[in-house]
Amino acid sequence: MEPVQLLDPDGELSPHPRWPLDVTPDLCRDLFRRMTLARCFDDEALALQRQGELGLWLQSLGQEAAQIGSMTALRSDDYVFPSYREHAAGLVRGITPAELLIQWRGNAGSGWDPSRYRFHINTLVLAAQLPHATGYAMGVGRDGTDEIVVAYFGDGATSQGEANEAFNWAAAAEVPLLFFCQNNQWAISTPTQTQMRAPLHQRARGFGLDAHLVDGNDVLAVHAVTSAVAAQIRGGGGPALIEAVTYRMAGHSTSDDPGRYRTPGELDTWKDRDPIARLEALMVARGWLDDELRQELAAEGAALAAETRRVCRELPLGDMRALFGSVLAEETVLLTTERQQYEALVASYID
């Protein structure tokens, strides 16, 4: 099965009979702006980590189309469960740079109020958000509203039992849930092809999910497919899964060196399929991207980067002692020892 594609890597647009999309200058400009700004933010966060201002960063580089094409196809009250790489998706909901960064600076367990943005906190335990999302969607279904629930996860996460339990449970209970997999070809250093024998969209059908394969680096295809599938779920059509074929253009995290396992030339192949360059090629060919818009975007990107730097350095310190009391109802002997060691360490600081 070929992934749905509207825009080829050279920016050539071909309408798709099954997935119609009104490709207007405004839609393209909006998607291009969001993807460009998301990349500016991601670049700045990477620089901050390298300067010691963040403990860790997981880049969304290369996955902007998958995240932004899908998020912009949702309604603002649809509830989203991210994993941990969905910064571009979070920006679509208006989550601020400070809120997106604070967890990675180690100053808080999570950064934002999920109910305010209808965007759940990050889940770092792979696939744990999928049964959560299924249970949440079950509640939404029983409330009788027409909002839908969307859960983002990676290719590697689908090897977890919880992912497969959630697929089955969601299908059996017919909940209003869209599973959105960003298949970025890698789970740290494990390539997708050693992770599974049957492609995910095929496996999903075995669970009774309506499943689709889309070119995740084609923002227009992602937007068209997600819009149609979201409408189908909203109309009572039951849960569905979208597998977006994309590529993690950076390391897994800032602690990873992809040079140790990635084949030479692989990155170059995917650079030729860059989601932003592809939309840019279309817009240039149609006369939808002029110098004025480029300058406007460059200024907006520089301002976002400056704001990101400023707020990062000003993030308030969290009280890390809370970590010792927030998991177990009663403190164990081991936890007491560790808390006392931590308090002694903090007391030993000169400043």
Ligand SMILES: Cc1ncc(C[n+]2csc(CCOP(=O)(O)OP(=O)(O)O)c2C)c(N)n1
């Ligand atoms: C249950 C669990 N096992 C292992 C890990 C360690 N781990 C963190 S990310 C990751 C790879 C995940 O790959 P994928 O789901 O494809 O997402 P990606 O990072 O590529 O976006 C692993 C193994 C974890 N966080 N949780």
Ligand SMILES: [Mg+2]
């Ligand atoms: Mg992956």
